[in-house]
Amino acid sequence: MDLNLTEEQTLIVGMVRRFVREEILPLELGLDPDASELPAEEKDRLVALTREMGLYGLGIPPEYGGPEIDLVTQTLIAVEMSQHRAGLYAPCYGAFGGAGLAQLFEATEAQKERYLYPTLKGEKRGFFGLSEPSGGSDPARAIQTRAVREGDDWIINGGKLWISGADKADYGLVFARTDPDRGRNGVTCFIVDADTPGFHVRRIVHTLRAAHYATELSFEDMRVPSANILGKVNGGFAIANDRLTRQRIPYAAGCIGVAIKAQEMALDYVPQRETFGAPLSTRQGIQWMLVDNDIDIRQSLWITLEAASRADQKQPFRKEAAMAKLVATEAGGRVVDRCMQMFGGLGVAKELPFERWFREMRIRRIGEGPSEVQRHVIARELLGASFR
Amino acid sequence: MKVLVPVKRVVDYNVKIRVKPDNSGVDLSNVKMSVNPFCEIAIEEAVRLKEAGTATEVVAVTVGSSASQEQLRTCLALGADRAVLIETDADAQPLGIAKALKALQEKEGAELVIFGKQSIDGDNSQTGQMFAALTGMPQGTFASEVKIADGRIDVTREIDGGLQTVSLKLPAVVTTDLRLNEPRYASLPNIMKAKKKPLDVVTPDELGVDLTPSVEVLSVEPPAERQAGIKVESVEELVDKLKNEAKVIS
Numbered sequence: 120m121d122l123n124l125t126e127e128q129t130l131i132v133g134m135v136r137r138f139v140r141e142e143i144l145p146l147e148l149g150l151d152p153d154a155s156e157l158p159a160e161e162k163d164r165l166v167a168l169t170r171e172m173g174l175y176g177l178g179i180p181p182e183y184g185g186p187e188i189d190l191v192t193q194t195l196i197a198v199e200m201s202q203h204r205a206g207l208y209a210p211c212y213g214a215f216g217g218a219g220l221a222q223l224f225e226a227t228e229a230q231k232e233r234y235l236y237p238t239l240k241g242e243k244r245g246f247f248g249l250s251e252p253s254g255g256s257d258p259a260r261a262i263q264t265r266a267v268r269e270g271d272d273w274i275i276n277g278g279k280l281w282i283s284g285a286d287k288a289d290y291g292l293v294f295a296r297t298d299p300d301r302g303r304n305g306v307t308c309f310i311v312d313a314d315t316p317g318f319h320v321r322r323i324v325h326t327l328r329a330a331h332y333a334t335e336l337s338f339e340d341m342r343v344p345s346a347n348i349l350g351k352v353n354g355g356f357a358i359a360n361d362r363l364t365r366q367r368i369p370y371a372a373g374c375i376g377v378a379i380k381a382q383e384m385a386l387d388y389v390p391q392r393e394t395f396g397a398p399l400s401t402r403q404g405i406q407w408m409l410v411d412n413d414i415d416i417r418q419s420l421w422i423t424l425e426a427a428s429r430a431d432q433k434q435p436f437r438k439e440a441a442m443a444k445l446v447a448t449e450a451g452g453r454v455v456d457r458c459m460q461m462f463g464g465l466g467v468a469k470e471l472p473f474e475r476w477f478r479e480m481r482i483r484r485i486g487e488g489p490s491e492v493q494r495h496v497i498a499r500e501l502l503g504a505s506f507r
Numbered sequence: 508m509k510v511l512v513p514v515k516r517v518v519d520y521n522v523k524i525r526v527k528p529d530n531s532g533v534d535l536s537n538v539k540m541s542v543n544p545f546c547e548i549a550i551e552e553a554v555r556l557k558e559a560g561t562a563t564e565v566v567a568v569t570v571g572s573s574a575s576q577e578q579l580r581t582c583l584a585l586g587a588d589r590a591v592l593i594e595t596d597a598d599a600q601p602l603g604i605a606k607a608l609k610a611l612q613e614k615e616g617a618e619l620v621i622f623g624k625q626s627i628d629g630d631n632s633q634t635g636q637m638f639a640a641l642t643g644m645p646q647g648t649f650a651s652e653v654k655i656a657d658g659r660i661d662v663t664r665e666i667d668g669g670l671q672t673v674s675l676k677l678p679a680v681v682t683t684d685l686r687l688n689e690p691r692y693a694s695l696p697n698i699m700k701a702k703k704k705p706l707d708v709v710t711p712d713e714l715g716v717d718l719t720p721s722v723e724v725l726s727v728e729p730p731a732e733r734q735a736g737i738k739v740e741s742v743e744e745l746v747d748k749l750k751n752e753a754k755v756i757s
Contacts, residue, residue, distance in 0.1 A: 129577065130584050130698045133541075138692060140521060173695030186695050387523065 128192050134172060135199040142168065143203050143211055152469045155209040155330035165214035176216040176239070178369075180224060183239060190427040194372045198420070201376030202383075204472035207479045208331050210373060220245045220292060221365065222308070222358050226349055234290055234310055246291035248279040248311075248336065249359055255281060256492040258294065258359055259303035264338065266295035266307060271345050273297075275309065278321070278337040285334040286320045288313050293338070294355050301353065308355035310347045317341035327478040363488060364437050367444035368430070370487050371423040374451030375416060377476050381458040382412045384471075389461055399461065408457040415450035422446050438500035445493035448483035455480050508655075508677075510553040510562045511617035513608055513638075514546035514582055516575045517628040526729045533628070533727060542578045544690075545623025547585070548683040551690040552653065553621055554586035561655050562619070564588050568611060570604045570718070572596050576706060583701035584693040590706045595718050597711075601629075603718040605637035610714035612642060617678065619660065624649050624682040635682040645675040649684040 124132065142165055146157070157165070169175045177193060179185025188196075200210040216239075223235040223245075237243040254261035264277025275295050285291060290312050298305030311318060317339040324333040350358050386409065389399040399405045423446075426439035459466035459473040466473045484490050518524055518533065519541040525534045542550070556562035567582035568591040569575045579590035593607050612620065622635035639646035647653075647662025651670065654661040655677075664671045665684045693701075711718045739745045749756045 126577070126580055126702060127698050130581060130693060130701065131695065133581070134693050134698070168692060171694060172692045173697075188695070 124195070128195055131174075131188075131192060132195050132199055135174070135196050136202075138168070138172070138214075139199060139202055139211065142214075147204050150205075152204065152472075152475060153329035155205055155212070157212045157214075162212065162214065165211070166216070169211075169215050174215055178221065179216070179239060183224070183235075189431045190368065191424055191431055194368055194424060194427040197369045197372035198376040198379065201373040202380040204475055205330075206380070207373050207377050207476060207483070208328060210376075216241070220247060222292065222349065222362050225358065226310075227346075229346065230310060230349065237289075243289040244284060244287055246282050246285040246288040247362075248282050248285070248291050248293040250279060250281045252278065252280045252335075256488055258306065259356060262294055262296050262306050264293070264295040265299075266297050266309065266343075268297075269342075272342050273307075273309065273345065273348075275311070275317075275338045275341040275343060278335065280335050281324065281333045282336055283331055283333055285313070285336055286323065292349060292358075294359055297355075298353055303356040304353055306355040306359070307352050308349040308358045309343050310349055311341065311343055315341050315343065327482055329475075329478075364440050365430075366487055367440040367493075368423060368427050370483070371419065371426075371443040371447035374447040374480065374483055375419045375423060377480065378412070378416050378419070378447075378451045378454035381455050381473065381476060382409070382416060385409060385412070385458040385461050405461060408461060412454045412457055415454050419443070419447035419450045438497050441488075441493040441496040441500075444487060445490050445497070448480070449490060452480045452484060508556075508562045508619060509564045509566065509615065509617040510556060511608075511612060511615055511620045512546070512549045512553050512565060512567050512582070512587065513604075513620070513622055513634070514550065514567055514569050514578060515543040515623070515626045515628075516540050516569060516571050516578045517543045517626050520544060520627055526727050530726045530728060532724065540574070540578070542581050543623050543626045543628075545625060545627070545683055545685070547623075547690040548685070548687050549621040549623050549681075550582050550585050550587060551688045552681075552683060553619075554691075555688065556619075556655070557586070557588075566591065566615060566617065568593065568608065570595060570599045570607050570711075573708075579706055580701050581693065583704045583706070584698045585691065586697065587704075589704055592706065592708045593711060593714065594708050595711050597718045598720050599718050600720050600722055601631050601633035601637055602721055603716070604634050605641055607711055607714055607716045607718065608634075608638050609641045610716050611709075612638075619655075619677060620644070620680045622680065622682045624684055632682075635680055639680040642680075644678055644680050646680040646682070647673050647675050648682040650681050651684050651686045653681060653687070 146161060166175060174186055176185040177196060181187040200215060201207060205212060226235055234243065234245065238245055249255060249258055251261055251263060253263055264275060266273040266275045277295065290310055293309045293311045294306055295309060296305055297307040318341055319337045321335040321337050324335055326333060389405055392399045423443035426436050426443040429436035429439055455473060455476045459477055462471065462473060465471055517540065518535065519539040522538050527534050550567060553562060553565040557565050565587045566589055567579055567587040569579055570593040573594055575592055579592060583590055591611060593611065625632035635648060636646060647664060649665045650662045651665045652663035658677050659674050660677055660679050661672055661674045662681055664673060739748060
């Protein structure tokens, strides 16, 4: 078993590392500490570079113009891309593009024309509307938004909570209950235009993330045509579930990248910083923090790469993806916390990225399915049918 | 026109290096290595010449251990057509490297040889000049601009106090300065292609060259550590300190 990167992976990783170091880090010095977007002309310049590199549109299938790279390599890239202040929620400030709502690749041709292609071109933005005030991790039960058929249309009533980007979106995927008696098999996914009468963004929900706030939505007699159903009627759960499983791997990768960067900064700092007449690096209390960081980073990385590798080989990877998400978000939090401690007062200052990472990393243990739900998923995989 | 580009594997410029405790050299264990930045500029210039139709083939070459293959692959991913590793575990020095490259040039017969002006590890700035002297080829060092026409190459050189342009008859040697170009990022398709491009390995013996070092390193010392700055209370104090402590004004 060879655990080394391939020659190509080494070159690709080196190229993305250089991009972050030479293009993103200097630019970031002049941005607001909580910035998540670049000025348009800067963004265009960087996108031109990533297009030249052949890496624009990561996560987009090659037949839609994305680069042809396996998930392991994409994961390695994601780990590199997040090694800067905004890296957790805005890796490289979006310069590498991305698939956005990946489930639109399952759409009908007419739906693709209307929603997918403009999204890939950056002309339209979508949101993913699954969670409701009643919960997000248990969509089979928590979805109370109702869609009732009326002729060739569906009338949707209800609401969503914790939805990112809905206030700036042109459309979104809205999961609604179409059969009250069938649990997970009674949920349908609708593509909803944001200008549909009855669609309301009720409020902005501010969180630990300063830039990427969430929103609360409400739907009042919102009329959506059958043509806007993504997939099949009562087939929404599979669409949501597949997305949630896949999303866990890049979610983990971002946490790993930030942890690597935090540790790199700490390793650089502790030999310089003197207390009581000796550098911090000579203190065992500090050394052990660095050791624990390294182990945390390493275990997160390997578990995540294993999940990606299984997905590449078309093996089941639900358990591994849940483990990656669980381990990387928790380890990432510990690493950032320890680094903050080593930097002392500087660690909490806005001049350094730790305070932003600290706040955003805390969300990672809750977003995309909290740690407890990941453990639940893993337990179910371990115990199989006997679990129920 | 064939262009030969000698490159060097060096510690990545972003790494903070440490001197070994016995002062015998720089600690290279577990340190990221890269193509010397000036050599990247040389590769970029050669690839641009090829894209412009001036050059027909770009050959990257290095003298070093088998680990240097990684840097040669980088050159191939940046657009070189093939690569040659002159493999040695010896501590190759500028004169030995220049001799090995001369032997290779005799086989390759490149019309243009582009070096980086110096490597960021040894900072010798010797190999290109020694190679030119050994081969008898004309040289244009520290180039910030090159123009090729009618069997000649005009090289604009960055010298103290300004720019100097020299016109050389091909075949010629050029060493690159920082402002000659801005190297591109390798692209994914080129990275994928790089693996299929030929990378030949030859030994100094096969080239009939002796790489035994002629210079012995006695000791390597880190630069003196910079003292922390201080705050002064008044302009008078500042002037006093500049006069009497720093002795930079009188």
